[in-house]
Amino acid sequence: MTFLEKMMQIDRRWIYLAIGLAVIIPTIKSFNVPVTVSPEVRKIYDFVSKLKPGEYVFVCVDYDPTSMAELNPMTIAIVNQAFAGDLKVIFVTLSQFGPGMVEQITSELAEKHHKTRGQDYVFLGYRPYPAITIMALGVDFRVPFPLDYYGTPLDSLPMMSGIKNFSDVKGVIEITSGNTADFWLIYGNGRYGFPLALGITGVMSSNYYQYLQSGQLFGIIPGVKGAAEYERLVGFPGEGMEQMAYQVIAHSVIILFIILSNVAYFATGRKKSGLGGGAR
C-alpha cells in the first residue's frame, strides 16, 4: 500500500490530533493577523457611531453558551462602542439561555464604562415565543415586559421614561445563533420597519446576505471573522482578534488535508470503492 493509499484510509482521529496540535501553536507563539473590514460590518459600526449620546439602541442577545465563541466577541464590541458613545442600550433575549449571556456582558462592561442599570442600560429579560414577543414589543415594551429582568417595573426606571416601543429606538441589532433572526426580519423589520442588523454565526451567514442586498438589513456581522473586524473598528481588541491567529493555523491544516486527500484520491485512480467519501 502506497503512502497516498494509506492517506485515503487514515483514521479520522489523526486529523483531530493534527488540528488540536495546530491550534496549540498560537498559545505558545502568538502573531497578528491583518483584518480587512468588510462593508456589511462597517455599516453597523457607522450606524452606531453616528448616533448621538442619549439616543437609544436595542440589542437582542439570542444565543447560548454553545455559540459564545463566535457571538460573544461581537456583542462585547458593539456594547463597548455603545457605552463609549454614551448611548442608552435596551437588552432583551429570546433565547432561554440568553439571560446568562446578557448578565455576564453587562456586568463586565457597565463597570468598565461606569454605567448604571436603569439609567444607562436596561435588561428586559426573556420571553418564549419570539414572534409573539416581538409583535408585543412593537406595541409597547411594557406588554411583554412590565418588569425588567430584575423585577423592577419599567415605569420606575429613569431610562425608560417616555420610551414606549421600537419607534423610540434608532435601530435593532440582533445577535443570534438560531432562527430568531427570521422572526426579527418578519415580525420586526417586516411589520414595524425599523432598521435591523444581524450578528450571526458563520454557518448561518450565507443564508442572510440576500436580506442585506434587499435593504431589509443594514448590516451583517458574520461569525468570528466579522467580530474581529468590528473589534478592529471599535478599537477594543478582544477574543475575536485573538482567535484570528488560531483560525489561520487551523484553516491551513484543513486546507492541507483537503489538498492531500484530493491528490491521493485522483492519484490512486479513484479505484478503491468506499474511499474518498463519495458515493459511486
Added chain:
Amino acid sequence: MTTYQLIGNGIAAFLTLCIFSFLYKDNPFYKFAERLVAGVATGYFTMLLFWTNFQDKVWQPIVHNGQYEYIIPAFLGVIMWTRFSKKWSWVSRYSIAFYIGIGSGVSITVYLYTYLFKQLQATIGVPISLGFAGVNTLVIVVAVLSALFYFFFSMPHTGVIGVLSRFGIYIIMIGFGAGFGLTVMGRVALLVQRVIFLKNYVIALVGG
C-alpha cells in the same frame, strides 16, 4: 483570579476535557459531562420558564392584580394538557385551533412581504446596465433562474435548458462552498475558544 473563580474555571476545564475525550472514543467521562449538561440545562430552563412566565404572566396578574381576563389564555394553556388523555384529548384542539388561526392570520401577509415581495423587488429592482450594480443584477437574475431550472423536471435537461440547469448546479455549489467555509470557521471557533480558555486557566493556575 479569586479562589472561587479558580475552582469554577477548574470544573469548567475538567468538563471541557471530558467532552473532548469523545474525539478519541466514547467513554464514561464524556457520558458524565453530556448528561450533566442536559440535566442542568433542563432544570435551568424549567425554573426560568416558571419565574419569567408562569409567575409573571399568570399568577401575578390573576392572583395579585385582579386581571381576570388572563384566565382565558391560562385556561387555553391548561386544556392543552388534555392531550395526555385519550378520552379528553379532543378538547386541546380548541387551543390549537386558536393558536394556528391567530398565527396564520398574523403571519401570512408579513411572510409574503419579507420572503417574497421584498426579495423579488431586490432581484429585479435595479435595471440591468453596464455599471457594477447593473451587472450585479444580471448575475443575480441569471443565477436565480439557472438554479431554479436545475429543479425544474417538467422537461428534459437538454439544449438551452440543459445549459441553464448545468450553470444552476455550479451556482448552487458556489453557495454550498461559501456555507461550508463559514461552517468550518464556526466549528474551529468553538475549538479555539476552548483552547484559549484552557490556556488562560493554566496561566492563572501556574502564574497565580
